[in-house]
Amino acid sequence: MQYKVDLMLPSSQAWLDTVIQDFASFLQDHADCERKASAMVMSFVAKYPEKHEIIPELIETGIEELQHFQQVYTLMQQKGIPLAKEMAPDPYIKQLMALSHGGTPETRFRDRLLLASIIESRGCERFKMVSEVLEDAELKRFYKILWASEAKHSHIFVHMALIYFEEREIYHRLEQLLTEEARIIKDLPLKAALH
Numbered sequence: 001m002q003y004k005v006d007l008m009l010p011s012s013q014a015w016l017d018t019v020i021q022d023f024a025s026f027l028q029d030h031a032d033c034e035r036k037a038s039a040m041v042m043s044f045v046a047k048y049p050e051k052h053e054i055i056p057e058l059i060e061t062g063i064e065e066l067q068h069f070q071q072v073y074t075l076m077q078q079k080g081i082p083l084a085k086e087m088a089p090d091p092y093i094k095q096l097m098a099l100s101h102g103g104t105p106e107t108r109f110r111d112r113l114l115l116a117s118i119i120e121s122r123g124c125e126r127f128k129m130v131s132e133v134l135e136d137a138e139l140k141r142f143y144k145i146l147w148a149s150e151a152k153h154s155h156i157f158v159h160m161a162l163i164y165f166e167e168r169e170i171y172h173r174l175e176q177l178l179t180e181e182a183r184i185i186k187d188l189p190l191k192a193a194l195h
């Protein structure tokens with residue numbers, strides 16, 4: 001079985017240039033994304049306490065995301081960059097999550113898992129791009145370790161979905177959601193942020 005998620009549209013050089021030009025803002029946004037990722041994973045535990053097959057791995061993933069937050073925050077402290085006072089809503093996440101609305105509770109559960117795997121894959125792709133061009137050795141090493149961790153998360157959510165749904169249904173829906181994700185990422189305004 002395949003757990004890998006193949007994004008349909010690579011992130012642009014223009015996005016990478018925007019991020020590198022204002023890396024302090026990128027770090028502020030990134031810290032916020034990790035904190036929200038942890039909350040998102042734990043919201044599965046709150047919404048689906050009966051899905052006991054996946055609870056231990058959800059908790060573990062929630063802890064890992066919180067550790068990522070701690071690691072970004074530590075780097076920010078060392079560089080004298082404060083946490084952002086107020087974060088603008090993330091249009092990428094908002095548009096993606098809207099794709100899970102409607103349907104039945106079961107299809108919403110399925111879509112939430114698949115969207116989580118897509119969000120992790122996009123994060124992984126972008127952290128890898130960042131790690132390849134950064135010149136600061138410490139930041140470069142951090143983003144290299146991070147992208148490997150996010151790649152693992154991407155696989156975890158597909159694996160979880162396959163516990164509860166037919167393989168054919170999962171890959172078919174994943175393809176639909178990936179098509180939508182490519183459209184959303186293409187139209188996102190450029191910002192020194194993860195999305």
Ligand SMILES: [Fe+2]
Nearest residue numbers: 034037065068
């Ligand atoms: Fe993370």
Ligand SMILES: [Fe+2]
Nearest residue numbers: 037120150153
């Ligand atoms: Fe992650």
